[in-house]
Amino acid sequence: MLPPGRIAVVIPSYRVTRHILGVIAGIGPEVTRIYVVDDKCPDGSGALVRNSCADPRVRVLEHDENQGVGGAVMTGYRAAIEDGMDVIVKIDGDGQMDPRLIARFVAPILRGEADYSKGNRFFDLEQIRAMPTVRLVGNALLSLMTKLSSGYWDLFDPTNGFTAIHAGVARHLPFNRISRRYFFETDMLFRLNTLHAVVVDVPMDARYGDEVSNLKISKIVTEFLVKHSRNFVKRIFYNYYLRTMSLASIELPVGLALVVVGAVYGIVHWIESARAGVGTPAGTVMLAALPILMGVQLILAFLADDIASVPKRPLHKTAGYERLPCNE
Known part of the structure; x- marks a missing residue:
């Protein structure tokens, strides 16, 4: 029934x-x-x-x-x-x-x-x-x-x-x-x-x-x-x-920034090494890889927070919600 x-x-x-x-x-x-x-x-x-x-x-x-x-x-x-x-x-x-x-x-x-x-x-x-x-x-x-x-x-x-x-x-x-x-x-x-x-x-x-x-x-x-x-x-x-701020609000932009910085740093130094005909130093590779790895970790943390934030409480159960005017 x-x-x-x-x-x-x-x-x-x-x-x-x-x-x-x-x-x-x-x-x-x-x-x-x-x-x-x-x-x-x-x-x-x-x-x-x-x-x-x-x-x-x-x-x-x-x-x-x-x-x-x-x-x-x-x-x-x-x-x-x-x-x-x-x-x-x-x-x-x-x-x-x-x-x-x-x-x-x-x-x-x-x-x-x-x-x-x-x-x-x-x-x-x-x-x-x-x-x-x-x-x-x-x-x-x-x-x-x-x-x-x-x-x-x-x-x-x-x-x-x-x-x-x-x-x-x-x-x-x-x-x-x-x-x-x-x-x-x-x-x-x-x-x-x-x-x-x-x-x-x-x-x-x-x-x-x-x-x-x-x-x-x-x-x-x-x-x-x-x-x-x-x-x-x-x-x-x-x-x-716009509506709220949380740890996820920081994780995403910082993660993206670290990935971009690491990628740009690595590409620039790889091009310079290629032009000079020498191998890229291990320290330079690590300096490029570290921010990329940290950025990916932060982006994954943001996705985990986003997945966990799927709405769970029905909206129409909120007191007085149904009585608000129709939104055109």
């Missing part, structure tokens, strides 16, 4: 007319409201749902311009918050996500154990074999980048779009600044970390049918690398210098 709570489901709708009615039909009675967001779908999926779906829980929202999956989800979030929902689940309309798992995603949030839950298709090693190799390798690489940029070192499968969030936390997200396209799921993790929200992975199986994915991992790795680097710098600044 789930703890009591009003559950909403948001379904971004773009070129999913073959599957979306089946997805809606599979959503169980535990859900209070279903928001289908037609993101200027050229196939008219919003009209299809409005004309063919008799489920009274369904509300169709339509965009005048395509805003991407992130924009569609933000529209659904706003509607769910306005309607007084407690937990908001996001699933895709292409049939890759099993609606029967909704209860599994909302349970840790309703029990007060997490603020946000997301799917993890890598939990069952046997199920991983069903995942295409390119997608498997791409997700592994993206997961590593996400750990660095978001600060959630215990999470995997960052592009998984099966998620649930407490409405009291969702209202504090900067809706107008979250990435609108394929970087949406990973940018959400970065934004949640800046709020110190608790995020958990929910094991799920990978499902692949006749749906066509618009996400080509091989084409977005470079773009994602740039955006992850930007978010990493912003997260470090926000969490270690």
